[in-house]
Amino acid sequence: MRLLDADRARPAVEAVYDGVRRTRTGWxxxxxxxxxxxxxxxxxxxDGATALRHAVHHDADGTPTGYALYRLKSAERQAFSGNGDAGGGTVRVVELAxxxxxxxxxxxxxxIxxxxxxxxxHEGAVDEALPYLLRDPRALRSTVVDRLWVRLVDVARALAARPYAAPVxxxxxxxxxxxxxxxxRYxxxxxxGRPALCERTDREAELALPVADLGSAYLGGTALASLAGTGRVRESRPGALAALDAALRVEGAPFCPGGESFPVY
Known part of the structure; x- marks a missing residue:
């Protein structure tokens, strides 16, 4: 593990991210x-924290295999119930791969x-492995926040571009x-394991849904069956919904890294 300055860390950080993102959904x-x-x-x-710190992990031959970008923010000394003061502060993890x-x-x-x-x-995926590393998993408090939105602007190209877990x-x-x-209709x-084909058709629809709900299910994190329970997905051929749900399934919860706000040019 090495703490590197920004210029030395960047090539390693970019290389690790590019390798990891190919195995993750939503990166x-x-x-x-x-x-x-x-x-x-x-x-x-x-926001009063330190400059960004770059911790880079290397394997035995020196190849970078992970990184953490983080800041430190000290807490103001404040009265503690009892005697003395409460010090401490927060490690703000910006990104980890x-x-x-x-x-x-x-x-x-x-x-830690x-x-x-x-x-x-830290802002991580909903199926983050971190709790299982802790001696006391209850020390971790979590809440679900909005992070990843999908809007399909070309349905045929989008459906043809992604991999599928089962034939459909x-x-x-x-x-x-x-x-x-x-x-x-598409x-x-x-x-x-084989390329998908998606094209316009005049055939009768077997499933019907708004594009927003197709976007919700596109990365495999939301089950079409759950949306069907609200009436937003309509099935006209029995079994079509289950078959598409199985095909859309992915390993790991979809996630878009980068929990700290930053300016957009």
Whole structure:
């Protein structure tokens, strides 16, 4: 584990992120301008915390296998019930990526072990493995927040672009008042391990839903069956819903990293 300055850390951070994102759902590809935004670190955006710190984990041959970007913010001394003062502060984890379980555990060990800071904040996936590393998982308090939104602007291209976990052939009718070119019926043919095909069709629809609900299910984090329970997905061929749900399934909860606010150019 090494703490590196921004210039030395950036190549390693970019390399680790690009490798990890290929195995995660929801992690976007980052161009150079997006990395400039992600690593932007002027004092005015720090909210009283330190400059961004870069902890990089390397394997035995020196290859970077993980990183944590974080800040430290000291707590103001305040009266403690009883006697004395309550000190401490917060480790603010901005982003963490690890290519192996060993790197993941080592990075969290480093962050939790920062001296004189008794609180840590982090925005992670809903199925984050961190609780299972802790001696007392109840020490971790979590709440679900909005982080990832999907808006399909070209339904055929979007459905053809993603992989599928199981074979499926179905006709989906999409309703889209805001992008009317999306409205219509689509024949989707896909199978595990082979390219998908999605094209317009005149065949009778087997499923019908608004584009917003298709976006919700697109990354595999929301089950179509759950949406069908509200009446927002309508099935006209028995079994079509279950087949598409199985095909859309992904490993790991979709997540978009980067929990700290930062300016957008």
């Amino acid at each position: 976007p590809r980052r161009t150079t301008p997006l990395w400039d935004v992600r690593l932007y670190d002027e004092p005015r955006i720090r 690890a290519a192996s379980p060993q790197a993941y555990a080592r990075l969290w060990g480093h962050l 072990g920062v001296d004189l800071f008794d609180r840590l904040t 052939e179905t006709v989906i009718e999409v309703e889209d008042a805001f992008c009317p070119w999306n409205t219509g 024949l989707l043919r896909a199978g595990a």
